Amino acid sequence: MLGEPPVTAQGVFSDVLDRRLPNGMAVWLPNEEFLTSRGRTFDGTGIPPHLRTPVFTEEEFAKNRDSAFDAVVAALRNQRLS
Known part of the structure; x- marks a missing residue:
C-alpha cells in the first residue's frame, strides 16, 4: 500500500504497544515497521500529501x-x- 499514491499525512501505520507504568505515566511503542520498496518509513512524519x-x-x-x-x-x- 505504501507504493500507492499518497492519501494520508497522519504518520501512524504500525500497531502500538501501550503500557501504564507503575508511576501512572503511559508509554506507547510501535511494535512493527512498514517500509516502502526503497526502505523508507513514514511513521512519525506521515506520507506527504499531494x-x-x-x-x-x-x-x-x-x-x-x-x-x-x-x-x-x-x-x-x-x-x-x-
Whole structure:
C-alpha cells in the first residue's frame, strides 16, 4: 500500500504497544515497521500529501469552512475512472 499514491499525512501505520507504568505515566511503542520498496518509513512524519491546503486557520473557522475537505471532494469529482 505504501507504493500507492499518497492519501494520508497522519504518520501512524504500525500497531502500538501501550503500557501504564507503575508511576501512572503511559508509554506507547510501535511494535512493527512498514517500509516502502526503497526502505523508507513514514511513521512519525506521515506520507506527504499531494494536495496542500490551509487548515485550521482563523479565516477557515470564521467562515465555518474546511478547505481540505473541499479540495478532496473536488479532486474526487475530477478523477477519471479507469
